[in-house]
Amino acid sequence: MSMIVNPSRRSFIQGAAALAGATALTGFGAAPAFAAGLTVGFIYVGPKDDFGYNQAHAEGAAAVKAMDGVTVIEEENVPETVDCQKTMESMINFDGASLLFPTSFGYFDPHILEVAAKQPGVRFQHAGGMWNADKHPAHVGSYFGYIGMGQYLNGIAAAHATKTKKIGFVAAKPIPQVLLNINSFLLGARSVDPEITCQVIFTGEWSLAVKEAEATNALADQGVDVITCHVDGPKVVIQTAAGRGAFVCGYHADQTALAPEKYLTGAEWNWAKVYTDMVKTTLDGGTIDNFVRGGLADGFIKMSPLGPAVPDAGRNQFEAVKAEIMKGGFAAIKGPLKDNGGNVIAEAGQSFVETDVALESMNYLVEGVVGSLS
């Protein structure tokens, strides 16, 4: 709907407010005053309290808000269209933001790149792995976490809870981060029981409540009894799955409260640490690295507390593997491994550790995942 509004609502409201304020206080001609210190802008693709992706980022932004000398501005429900360019421009031009966190994957190309070309003095930090030193400007950076490891741990908990040996995944779009999560979920489960298969259903969009519910029901109809997801707001999937009697693994944020009996564990973001570190670097006059990554050990991600349905054997294995991952250098994708079309992904002895950049261009589903990319 916001596509109809032109220019963006934000710039209109702020323009109007600035005009009204200027007229009331000092008469015409006064420019809107920028807050002293650093102004940081956060842009979300959905509502910032969605029990999921955007909430995780907004919790990080809330931690930044508590810092001294920092003003935080936020805008939610900004689609991955030219709208997000308008939002970035208005945050820069009206609010004086000099550090921006456009948090959605689809904001990068072309939107961030276009605005960045016009705004050399502003720092753009994009969540997701698309920045490339050869192609993209130095005042744009990317950051992300190895949350696939969290899905690997989800898979271990799932393997100990499933009775039908069929686990399921409701996924939004077949982009590398989502594929890594699906593959990690299955490989975690197969590390416990190699007979387990994972059924994936793509909904095609980050947030489509009815389709997510239909996908969850379709999985349950096939006898899938543990379900996780990678959509922006997991609330619908978690509630629908629990309603059908399936166990659930969470994603993005802690969803224990939605299904306390059925919730096994969940892979959560911990952006508060990442964001406060980056803002602190900027305040101290430093430059944020263009390529920031971290996993469980770095505090970028964390796991929800294990639920009551995970048996003791599962608890022990979960904790042991988690400790192993915390040491660093853990590889979920390791040979011998084929994709679900029979092509070799890794020879015996070959492995891709969690920090391997090759994983960020993943374009396959591993053997045992039922589904295809298009």
Add this chain to the structure above:
Amino acid sequence: MGEGDLGLWTVLLAMIGGAIRVSTPFIFVSLGECLTERSGRINLGLEGTLVFGAMSGYAVAYETSSAWAGVLAAALAGTVFGLFHGWVCKLPRVNDIAIGIALMLLGMGLAFFFGKPYIQPVAPDLPAIPLGFWSSSPQVEAALRVNVLFVLGIALAFFIAWLFRSTRIGLVIRVVGDSSDAARAMGISVDRVRLLATAAGGALAGIGGAYLSLYYPGSWNEGISSGQGLMAVALVIFARWNPVNCIWAALLFGAAGALGPALQSIGISKGYYLSYAAPYVLTLILLIATSSTTRAVRCAPGELSITK
């Protein structure tokens, strides 16, 4: 192959289940729109009414711990939106389509604004009737869990059809919709009839919204409606302004929507973007097949601004 048979059966079952689960909002919104359009006015704002109904229904259900109170609140909110539309359209030189679009944006904006605190809490669900109790298969049981509102919607469609066919009220609505001059000659207040028809239509759309947030998918968030309110308006044309046809149109749409996930779940996953487009392709095919190059849209109320 035995397993393949089972797979196709589950797709069929999923489509039946999907039709029952997904169609209810379509039924209510299209019945509401049908009522309004038969009185000669188009309310394109029902998408906004649906979203606001979803929000207010969820909020009230959460605050009062009663899902039915939520449905009532959604109906009331829808009535207010309908009354507003009807009242503005009464003013001279006001275009009902433009007002509808404005109200659609307003309803969604207000719902997002007031709905913020209710995204996180969990409100009580509407009860369902387990019509699949006879089956030992959990799939059949799940597919045949029928919500009370679904049954109510079907009953309402037959009621409205009877209303149009056999009652004086129905006759008045039809006359106003087909010829306002004739209605005035009969001494009927055209504006008042349209005001009431739009209000009733809004109430039904509000209930449709409450179904979304209180039963399926059963939670309030800003992406709850994927355009059901707009599609329902198209369904009315598709159903040729006949309330009973609205049921079939809604069921067909629900079933077609369930096709994509069901096919992926049995492993037919190539081209899922295409199977997701199935409802729209189906609508196009049916509209083309039933269209005519020589006549205006059949059965359309004469006073509708799109067909005039």
